[in-house]
Amino acid sequence: MSNDFIRNGFIISGLVNILAVLFLSRAFTNAAIPETDPVVMSNFGLLMIAVWGLVFLAVASRYQYVKWVVGAFVVEKLVYAVVWFRWITTHNVAAVYAKDAFAGIFYSVYGLNDFLFFLFFAAVFYQLHRLEANQQKEALS
Template sequence: MKINNELLTKGFIVAGLMNISGVLTFSRIFTNPVITEFDNQAMSNFGLLMIVLWGFAYITVSKNFYNLKWLVAVFTLEKLIYATHWTKWMTTNNLTDVLEKDKMAGIFYTIYGINDWIFFVFFLFVFIRLTRERLN
């Protein structure tokens, strides 16, 4: 199956929209204190704002990612870091505690790492593809 650049462009846009809409929705536009309470390092309001900015970065390069192989590598690494952080968080915290305190925060913690793992694989795929194309 050949995946064309138009489909990959849509992947970058979806990745960006997931970051932006996910953070803004579940944080209630940065007013949900429960998200920051349970991970005040990565999920502080500043950290959440940076996630939104990453989302805008994905969208910004969506139409010319094929010229930005090393930036795609940075996106890959960024998603790996967040996904790994989430996996560690899930193994050392009780999600039920978050859900009982605030359903929106609990849903956020339930899904954000899955999203990051999915887009880590996506960005890795794109990076590998761009690397192989440059070799040919």
């Protein structure tokens, strides 16, 4: 993956986190999202998703220097994807759509988004790990 592709991936991830939360939660005024899952998707939880988005943006041009932060992103995205999968397989998303279409959209897609960015961040982490290993090998030669 090229540096530009990776940088843009971080930017897209950050913007998706921020803009999707602000839009679908109607700037934290959509009560249907926190009512549906008050533990994970409270207004505080939604705010923290937007904060993660800010962190993704902050790292976009310096990701090469923070391999373990990228590793934390892998874990963060995996946790949200697993939580979403457990939620989507044990709840009726149609009932959420009946309450509020924006909340229904949110619950339909957030885990898929997190899973895709889990894969992206994992690939970046792996690439950084390999690069570091090769540099260490060359330094020993």
